[in-house]
Amino acid sequence: MSHNTNTSIKSAPIAESGPWAAAGEHPNAVTNRFYTYECVQEIAAFIQRLVPAKPELAIICGSGLGGLADLIVDKTVIPYSEIPHFPRSTVVGHRSNLVFGTFNGLNVVCMQGRFHPYEGYTTAMCAFPVRVMHMLGARSLVVTCAAGGLNKDYSVGDIMLIKDHLNLPSFAGNNPLIGHNDERFGPRFPPVGHAYDRQYIMKMKEIAAKYNLQLREGVYCGLGGPCYETIAEINMLRLLGGDAVGMSTVHEVTLAAHCGFRTLGIALITNKCLSDYNSTYEAVHEDVIRISELKADELQQLIFDFVNVLKNNDLENQH
Ligand SMILES: O=P(O)(O)O[C@H]1O[C@H](CO)[C@@H](O)[C@H]1O
Numbered sequence: 001m002s003h004n005t006n007t008s009i010k011s012a013p014i015a016e017s018g019p020w021a022a023a024g025e026h027p028n029a030v031t032n033r034f035y036t037y038e039c040v041q042e043i044a045a046f047i048q049r050l051v052p053a054k055p056e057l058a059i060i061c062g063s064g065l066g067g068l069a070d071l072i073v074d075k076t077v078i079p080y081s082e083i084p085h086f087p088r089s090t091v092v093g094h095r096s097n098l099v100f101g102t103f104n105g106l107n108v109v110c111m112q113g114r115f116h117p118y119e120g121y122t123t124a125m126c127a128f129p130v131r132v133m134h135m136l137g138a139r140s141l142v143v144t145c146a147a148g149g150l151n152k153d154y155s156v157g158d159i160m161l162i163k164d165h166l167n168l169p170s171f172a173g174n175n176p177l178i179g180h181n182d183e184r185f186g187p188r189f190p191p192v193g194h195a196y197d198r199q200y201i202m203k204m205k206e207i208a209a210k211y212n213l214q215l216r217e218g219v220y221c222g223l224g225g226p227c228y229e230t231i232a233e234i235n236m237l238r239l240l241g242g243d244a245v246g247m248s249t250v251h252e253v254t255l256a257a258h259c260g261f262r263t264l265g266i267a268l269i270t271n272k273c274l275s276d277y278n279s280t281y282e283a284v285h286e287d288v289i290r291i292s293e294l295k296a297d298e299l300q301q302l303i304f305d306f307v308n309v310l311k312n313n314d315l316e317n318q319h
Pocket residue numbers: 061062063091114116144145146147225246247248249284285288
């Protein structure tokens with residue numbers, strides 16, 4: 001597929017040229033490159049030429065959870081490598097496809113593979129597909145991830161609905177919204193206190209109850225990775241109120257809140273975060289993938305049923 005990758009470069013003030021702009025005079029200008037509105041428009045237009053149908057729901061697949069995209073019917077699969085300016089997923093358990101089609105009868109767009117800051121992308125670059133999917137027409141987002149269980153009551157295999165998050169990189173000045181704010185995306189100071197939609201959470205609990213499944217509901221801590229946590233860090237995150245920890249999601253949900261998505265966040269607890277210095281257990285990515293794949297069917301069924309809620313517009317305060 002041929003495309004001109006240079007048409008939307010508004011400014012390329014940093015060493016390498018690309019579709020991003022630097023974040024102005026902010027000290028993070030070099031590290032916080034982000035995609036311009038025009039670039040997102042160009043990508044959306046490119047995709048619309050291939051897939052004219054408007055997606056209603058956007059889905060992001062976490063580690064080992066990309067199988068959901070295989071259940072989409074009447075599919076159009078666009079490899080990230082064929083989309084202008086798109087990064088690539090480099091992590092085991094993440095494919096690199098944007099998948100369109102219908103899932104339980106609803107038009108969806110699904111990221112089969114996401115981007116993480118530890119791959120070398122800025123948080124803004126990691127999260128920018130959220131804006132593309134919004135520009136394509138999606139207004140609901142389901143974001144899934146694999147996570148370590150900080151909460152001592154949690155077991156491996158538990159599914160946690162994310163009620164809130166701690167965006168730890170943002171504490172250190174690494175927020176995907178740093179830099180020039182283009183109001184066409186959203187406001188300069190977006191509220192994020194309700195970034196995870198309460199009604200979506202309630203609906204998902206009702207769905208789970210039908211399967212006698214008890215879902216957890218908790219606070220997700222987003223860290224930069226790629227190291228798993230030290231014991232001291234695990235203890236700190238617990239003190240801060242964290243229930244689960246991972247290396248994704250928070251920057252995506254920040255951009256989703258900024259542009260007005262209603263978001264359902266689901267973390268699959270793939271490992272326990274142990275704080276016993278005498279234990280020899282360590283988290284490993286192979287276990288993360290194994291547990292994700294083991295629990296994928298359950299998660300997919302819940303999301304499949306959740307689509308009914310969206311299709312039937314079975315919600316109050318729809319905005
Ligand atoms: O958050 P997702 O992409 O599901 O992946 C999680 O699993 C990986 C670590 O095993 C990290 O990338 C962490 O963020």
